[in-house]
Amino acid sequence: MVAQFMSLKDAIATCVQDGDTVAMEGFTHLIPHAAGHEIIRQKKRDLTLIRMTPDMIYDQLIGAGCAKKLVFSWGGNPGVGSLHRLRDAIENSWPRALEIEEHSHAAMANAYDAGAAGLPCAVFKGYRGAELPRVNPNIKFIECPFTGERLAAVPAIRPDVAVVHAQKANRKGDILFEGIVGVQKEAVLAARKSIITVEEIVDDFNDVPFNAVMLPNWAVTAVVHVPGGAHPSYAQGYYKRDNAFYKAWDNIAKDRDSFNNWLDQHVFNGGPKDFEAPLKAQHSKAEA
Amino acid sequence: MTDYNSTEMMTVTAARALKNDDVCFVGIGMPSAACNLARLTHAPDITLIYESGTIGTKPDVLPLSIGDGELCETAMNTVPVTEMFRYWLQGGKISVGFLGAAQLDKFGNINTTVIGDYDNPKVRLPGGGGAPEIATSCGEIFLVMKQSKRGFVEKIDFVTSLGYGKGGDDRASYGVTTKGPSRLITDLCIMEPHPADRHFIVTSIHPGVSRDDIIAATGWQVEFADKVAETPVPSAHELQVLRDLHARTNAAHEGQ
Numbered sequence: 373m374v375a376q377f378m379s380l381k382d383a384i385a386t387c388v389q390d391g392d393t394v395a396m397e398g399f400t401h402l403i404p405h406a407a408g409h410e411i412i413r414q415k416k417r418d419l420t421l422i423r424m425t426p427d428m429i430y431d432q433l434i435g436a437g438c439a440k441k442l443v444f445s446w447g448g449n450p451g452v453g454s455l456h457r458l459r460d461a462i463e464n465s466w467p468r469a470l471e472i473e474e475h476s477h478a479a480m481a482n483a484y485d486a487g488a489a490g491l492p493c494a495v496f497k498g499y500r501g502a503e504l505p506r507v508n509p510n511i512k513f514i515e516c517p518f519t520g521e522r523l524a525a526v527p528a529i530r531p532d533v534a535v536v537h538a539q540k541a542n543r544k545g546d547i548l549f550e551g552i553v554g555v556q557k558e559a560v561l562a563a564r565k566s567i568i569t570v571e572e573i574v575d576d577f578n579d580v581p582f583n584a585v586m587l588p589n590w591a592v593t594a595v596v597h598v599p600g601g602a603h604p605s606y607a608q609g610y611y612k613r614d615n616a617f618y619k620a621w622d623n624i625a626k627d628r629d630s631f632n633n634w635l636d637q638h639v640f641n642g643g644p645k646d647f648e649a650p651l652k653a654q655h656s657k658a659e660a
Numbered sequence: 661m662t663d664y665n666s667t668e669m670m671t672v673t674a675a676r677a678l679k680n681d682d683v684c685f686v687g688i689g690m691p692s693a694a695c696n697l698a699r700l701t702h703a704p705d706i707t708l709i710y711e712s713g714t715i716g717t718k719p720d721v722l723p724l725s726i727g728d729g730e731l732c733e734t735a736m737n738t739v740p741v742t743e744m745f746r747y748w749l750q751g752g753k754i755s756v757g758f759l760g761a762a763q764l765d766k767f768g769n770i771n772t773t774v775i776g777d778y779d780n781p782k783v784r785l786p787g788g789g790g791a792p793e794i795a796t797s798c799g800e801i802f803l804v805m806k807q808s809k810r811g812f813v814e815k816i817d818f819v820t821s822l823g824y825g826k827g828g829d830d831r832a833s834y835g836v837t838t839k840g841p842s843r844l845i846t847d848l849c850i851m852e853p854h855p856a857d858r859h860f861i862v863t864s865i866h867p868g869v870s871r872d873d874i875i876a877a878t879g880w881q882v883e884f885a886d887k888v889a890e891t892p893v894p895s896a897h898e899l900q901v902l903r904d905l906h907a908r909t910n911a912a913h914e915g916q
Binding site: 445474500553585613 | 689711714723724732740742745746749750779791792822913
């Protein structure tokens with residue numbers, strides 16, 4: 373089946389169910405924040421959230437009570453400090469207890485790759501002398517059948533749903549990613565269903581390099597047009613990372629009340645349209 | 661003599677550790693400032709790599725995250741994160757990894773995961789990110805970190821990334837063939853590993869710092885080399901370039 377164009381509301385309602393395993397990816401760049409807000413608005417519950425760098429997007433989902441488990445490899449606000457909602461969940465079980473499965477970046481990247489490649493696990497030179505294997509039963513070691521070398525193994529990531537943001541879709545629903553492409557392609561190909569929010573829908577991609585990072589429409593479930601949908605992350609060629617808002621988030625998320633007020637104001641009383649003028653939104657949100 | 665503060669001394673000293681032909685995997689924060697200072701002064705051809713997949717990046721301002729757009733726009737090439745970790749890092753193409761830490765022991769083992777017990781932490785830190793494999797796959801590791809009794813401890817709460825393990829040949833027992841942490845640059849001194857036991861020894865002290873200052877800021881029994889050098893002070897040029905870089909960075913991050 374080829375990709376369907378949908379509203380954000382319909383895409384989340386159709387593809388994301390309570391209890392699902394959801395991977396929302398984007399390595400600093402192209403983080404699908406508008407889709408994250410929609411999941412919070414629809415009060416999805418008991419999700420297992422997978423993401424290399426949980427970042428602000430999962431701080432919001434965890435603080436809003438959507439997650440029962442987090443699979444991750446680096447949980448901070450880059451260059452700023454802690455993710456306060458994530459820490460509150462781990463340290464104080466607020467708003468609910470959060471189970472964690474912690475890996476390294478290399479493990480997660482390899483696990484997405486294995487998921488996309490249809491393998492049951494990923495094998496790599498990792499975790500040597502590191503302590504995570506003691507606390508994470510999903511890290512094991514195997515012996516290379518040819519050389520005897522000891523290698524780390526982790527289960528492949530096979531999410532129910534992958535959610536990512538891209539610059540462009542064409543009218544058929546093919547997708548084009550540019551800039552820092554992270555693990556988005558792998559996440560989509562590893563998942564049963566996928567939602568791609570895009571900055572722009574174009575008639576054709578014009579002069580795309582032969583080796584561009586693309587997904588054909590038959591490899592995607594839902595395409596949603598959400599201009600600005602990555603803000604305060606960025607979309608190369610469209611708008612910059614709103615570093616001032618990442619800094620402002622530290623204060624918003626530090627306190628449960630101020631976080632809940634922010635959620636009410638910007639998520640429960642907001643919608644995908646709010647992302648449309650990212651620069652304008654950047655200023656009003658940073659001042660909020 | 662030019663005026664400088666201890667953080668500038670540390671950053672300049674860290675930058676000087678890098679060579680023009682290095683291929684360097686850059687950690688965020690202090691390492692990023694040092695690596696870009698090296699590129700803007702004595703090592704213009706250095707290849708800087710960030711884990712977001714940017715190879716040979718030349719940012720005009722320091723990135724707040726490891727994936728700011730500036731890194732991609734100024735890079736020779738940007739590759740998928742899977743490729744970065746598999747081909748470039750695991751494949752052994754990177755000569756130096758530059759890392760910071762929250763907690764460090766005398767064998768250069770790093771903790772960036774938790775303070776306290778893992779299942780019931782006093783403080784939950786961000787975690788390993790790329791560091792566990794950077795620490796073992798790069799040719800050698802430079803560490804940069806401000807000294808304090810809290811950070812420089814006899815026993816770290818969690819081994820996020822391997823240094824020399826329990827010392828001696830322990831690192832090799834995990835199947836690791838790379839050199840490990842060959843230099844630790846702090847705001848007070850430079851330490852290098854003992855040739856056999858691999859614990860850090862103070863080999864150079866920054867001007868104006870006493871041995872007692874170092875002992876007071878270290879949680880393990882400090883050992884000094886037989887001949888301890890005095891670290892050369894930052895040049896006026898290095899300080900100017902570093903301050904300009906920070907000024908551009910602050911303007912760029914606040915002005916959005």
